[in-house]
Amino acid sequence: MRLILFHFMVAAGVIMITGTQFYPVAAPIFRQIMLFAAGIFLLVFALQLVLLRKGWKEYELAIWIFGPDIVLVGMLVFVTGGVESPFSFLLGLLVIAAAGFAKPLASIGISLLAAVVYLAAVFLQELMTGVSLDSRQTVHVLLQLGALLLVGLVMSVIARRQEQLRLSEQQALDAHRRLSDLYARVLGAMQEGIVVLDDRLHVTDMNEAARLLTDKMAVKSDELIDRFDRGRELRHFLLSPEGQSFRQECDFNGRSVLVTATRLPGEDPDARWLLTLVDVTPVRELERRxxxxxxxxxxxxxxxxxxxxxxxxxxxxxxxxxxxxxxxxxxxxxxxxxxxxxxxxxxxxxxxxxxxxxPLNPRPEWQCMNEFMQSVLQTLPEDCRSRVRLECNIDRMKVDGEHFRSVLENLLSNALKQGEETVDVSLTRHGKMWRLRVSDRGGGIPEKIRARIFDPFVSGRADGIGLGLATVRQLCKVNHWAVSIEDTAMGTCFEVSGPFEEVDERNG
Structure with a gap:
């Protein structure tokens, strides 16, 4: 449409100049030719609009636009002085303009047509007036013809380059469209929820699985971080400049969701973090069964x-x-x-x-660990309590108190029965983990039962029942704690560790 408008504006300017400057002083025959050319222009312009409405592309209309224009400009050159016409430059402009829309071969054809039409206009003017061209005028005609052909050749090269660029652009657009469709299909088919966050931790995009998951949990997209991140660990990680990947499992509205955050490469502020949401509720239910x-x-x-x-x-x-x-x-x-x-x-x-x-159902609560550890020691007989050396550098910790107490009591009972030596008990923090260690000086676990020491009814003592350490392993499993054995120079050290949750200010 822009080509049609450009064509109409140029033609209107030419008609205005011709009608005011040349039509009043022209001979009657030339006046008739001018009126005929104006009528032909209107018919051609109407035909161009009809073809454009039928879906023709502008480069397909190039011949129908520039061909008649060149003929009409040739008539204008003929009636306004031939070789002395001030409108001969319009033929060069039409050749240049055609290169922006026509095919390379069409540009050369248009330049040849312009040269032929100009030559015909000059010789018809000479024939009508009976005045022969002098040498200056002949040179002028040859230069004009050479310029038209040269411009046509150069513009055909430019048109070819434009066509190649247009083809490359179209191929890039098609490839981008295919990749976008593939991206949409892949994200739509994924069972995991995918959420993209900007640098302000606002949701900029999510797939259908993420929408279904958030709807199922009655969570709005702009509430994802706040609702999942009750311990503030995820937000702290996302706001840290050095963080690359983070994973935590959240329990929300009776559903277990595994949240993985990954920093996206690049510096796009609208795509800074990728969150993967996996509803592991069925997996946890299967594990429970x-x-x-x-x-x-x-x-x-x-x-x-x-x-x-x-x-x-x-x-x-x-x-x-x-x-x-x-x-x-x-x-x-x-x-x-x-x-x-x-x-x-x-x-x-x-x-x-x-x-x-x-039945074991963990119910983590905040505990004052120094008082808690001392209360466990107070339950021991005096002779046993005096043998325990305690170290605790954690003030508050969120654990199931009954389960932690049972683990500590069983480990203490096991260690105190290994001999009369001192038993070391320590509760310390190491990064994002807490660590409970109970060490005895009883000489170690016999090798023949070491691999089965946590199995029920396996004991290294003749009077042992073999259920204490089995209970420890069971409690650690349901609370997602790790339990391990380490040989020391004097005996055996049992170690239990778990994730340390930062103290929530709202909980004191």
Whole structure:
């Protein structure tokens, strides 16, 4: 459309100049030719508009626009003096203008047409007036023809280059469109939610999976960071200049969502961070069911092992009761002590069994750890308490108090039974992790049971039940803590570690 408008504006200027400067002084025959040319121009202009409305491209209309224009300019040159016409320069302008829209070969054709039309206009003017061209005029005509052909050749080269650039641009646009379609299809097909954040942590884009996930959790897009980041760790990471990748699992509205943040390469402020949201609720539910099945299988195994372990104390009780009536009074006290020990042993078995089999649902709360650790030590007998050396450099920590207490009590009980030496207990922070270490000086764990030390009913002591460390492992598993064994120069060190959550100011 811009080509048509440009054409109309130039033609209107030429018609205005011709009508005011040349038409009043022209001969009658030339006046008729001028009127005829104006009528032909209007018809051609109307035809161009019709072809354009039918969907023709501008470069397809180039011949229909510039061809008639060259003929009309040739008529104008003819009626305004031939070789002396001031409008002969318009032929060169038309050749130059055609290069911006026509094909390379069309540009050369238009320049040849302009040269032929100019030559015809000059010789028709000479024929009508009967005045021959002098040498100056002949040179002028030759120069004009040479200029038209040279301009046509140069503009055809430019047109060819423009066509190549246009083709490269179209290919780049097509490739970009295909990549955009592929990007949209890939993101739409992904089961993981993808969220793009700008440098102000505002959501700039997300895929359909992310929209469905946020709708399912009733979270608006501009609330993602605040609702997921209750411990402020994610926001702190996103605002840090050196952070590259971060991952945490969030529980929200009964759903478990794994959030992974990755810094995007480049300096685009509208695409600074990529968040991946994965609803791991089904996975956690499957893990819970598998844990229940594993626990039921373990309970079955434990029942069989417990029956085997109970048999010996029951036999000892039965034999002791039979002997009470047969032995002398001096022996009865000894038998009575044996019976009491066997009853205590049975009580420990049942208590350990109950602790191991009870449901475990972590409920983390903020604990004052110095007071907490001291309260655990106060439950120990005086002779045992005096052997424990405690180190605690964490003031407050968010853990399930009952589970942490049970872990510490079982590890302490195990360590204190390894001998009469000092037991070292420490609770320290290492970066984003807390670490509980309980070390004894009992000489270490026998190699034959080391690999099974956390299994139920596995103990290195003759009077051991083998449920304390099994309970420790179970509690660590449900709380996502890690438990490990380390040999020391004097004995064994049990280490339990977990993620340290920064103290929330709102919680004091």
């Amino acid at each position: 598998l844990a229940e099945q594993s626990k039921m299988a373990a309970l079955g195994q434990m029942s069989a092992m417990l029956a085997h372990e109970i048999r010996n104390p029951i036999q000892a009780l039965s034999q002791g009761l039979e002997l009470l009536d047969r032995v002398a009074d001096s022996k009865r006290k000894e038998i009575h002590g044996i019976l009491q020990n066997e009853v205590k042993r049975l009580n420990r078995m049942v208590s350990g069994m109950l602790d191991f089999s009870r």
